Amino acid sequence: MARRYDPERRQRIIDAAIRVVGRRGIAGLTHRSVAAEADVPLGSTTYHFKTLDELLVAALRQANEGFAKVVAAHHGLRDPHTDLASELAAVMGEWLAGERTGVELEYELYLAALRRPALRPVAADWCEGVAAQLAHRTDPVTARAVVALLDGICLQVLLTGTPYDEDFARDVLARVLPPSAQPPAPDRAG
Secondary structure, eight states: OOOOOOTTHHHHHHHHHHHHHHHHOGGGOOHHHHHHHHTSOHHHHHHHOSSHHHHHHHHHHHHHHHHHHHHHHOGGGTOTTSOHHHHHHHHHHHHHHSOHHHHHHHHHHHHGGGTOGGGHHHHHHHHHHHHHHHHTTSOHHHHHHHHHHHHHHHHHHHHHOOOOOHHHHHHHHHHHSOGGGSOOOOOOOO
16 A cells, blocks of 8 residues: 655654643653654654654744744734833733633743653753743843743743732843843933
């Protein structure tokens, strides 16, 4: 029997892995569970991803795109005339208000790097990418501190089930960000 050309199979396997992790957690991820979810032969999953860590790396890279898309859509983050603390608080609010399962999945994959060294470079890329987007509004060290703060706030919301408090996030971010990251005061000369 001739091999069927299926250029989308690899992507379907990644999508299936994300769905499996979303339903069963990382512990429920196996080549067999992903093959069944993607409706592909078991050999296809092992052909495209020799190990589960390779599959998790691909899934984490794709999952990280969720937050990146929300950040990219907020042009105010790049505008020096906007209040960066307010913009970041709004970005987090928009992201956390989205599909909860997707946000939880992103963090589950992100935190899996604690026990799976293969995922650490992907988690680091995410942190560095967000910091790089902020670095043009502040210095690199402060940008990294802001990323850590964003992570902490998001984790608290996800782990405690408390509602996201945009005012709190804005106030705390304003304490971390230097005055140069805030919009210039209006000219009141008269």
